[in-house]
Amino acid sequence: MNTTKHTISILVNNQPGVLQRVASLFGRRGYNIESITVGKSEEEGLSRMIIVTNGDHHKLEQISKQLYKLIDVIKVIDISANPMVERELALIKVNAEPSIRPEIIGVVETFRATIVDISPKSIMVQVVGDSEKVKAMVELLKPYGVIQITRTGVAAMIRGV
Incomplete structure (x- = not known):
């Protein structure tokens, strides 16, 4: 199994509790968060989370699918798959x-x-x-x-x- 570092960009509604729900999702599934930053995005009412985590391709797919199940998550991108x-x-x-x-x-x-x-x-x-x-x-x-x-x-x- 090939474990690599992934940097994930998550666009979310800027609402109370969203950060807690995203972090809880990682914790419940046993995924470690190496780094997390959150701030307002270029779009009014939306925030961007940048999460650094480790895992193989399958684990990353599972994280993405689980994130999309959260109501306030708009978009999930593995930006480490691109020049960044x-x-x-x-x-x-x-x-x-x-x-x-x-x-x-x-x-x-x-x-x-x-x-x-x-x-x-x-x-x-x-x-x-x-x-x-x-x-x-x-x-x-x-x-x-x-x-x-x-x-x-x-x-x-x-x-x-």
């Missing part, structure tokens, strides 16, 4: 005594990340990119002492033609 752009934002707070800040700044600049806060003992870094870039940045900052990480989850779209 994927981005995630992470804020990473790192221990940073003044003596080691130049090293950390070097890592930040290499990743084209941004320092968004400096305190006497820490630096907060903002990094934007695909999930692999965020993961790599976190790994390089771990030796300095990561205090806290906040990640947005994946936002993704199919590339233009």
Whole structure:
């Protein structure tokens, strides 16, 4: 069985409880959600969910069929089946005594990340990119002492033609 990562775009009515019903569907069926982001779409009254999950083709078909059974779901697309752009934002707070800040700044600049806060003992870094870039940045900052990480989850779209 070939398990791969899938990025699914789900267009839904912007109604209370829709997110809970979609997340519950995944949980009841034993499907793991790696990442979920939700926001208003280009159409008034509709929201777009981007869900990253793992599974084979059969599992993805089952997820899609189950999602369409939910009354507020309008459209389900596996956007990872197409060329796509994927981005995630992470804020990473790192221990940073003044003596080691130049090293950390070097890592930040290499990743084209941004320092968004400096305190006497820490630096907060903002990094934007695909999930692999965020993961790599976190790994390089771990030796300095990561205090806290906040990640947005994946936002993704199919590339233009």
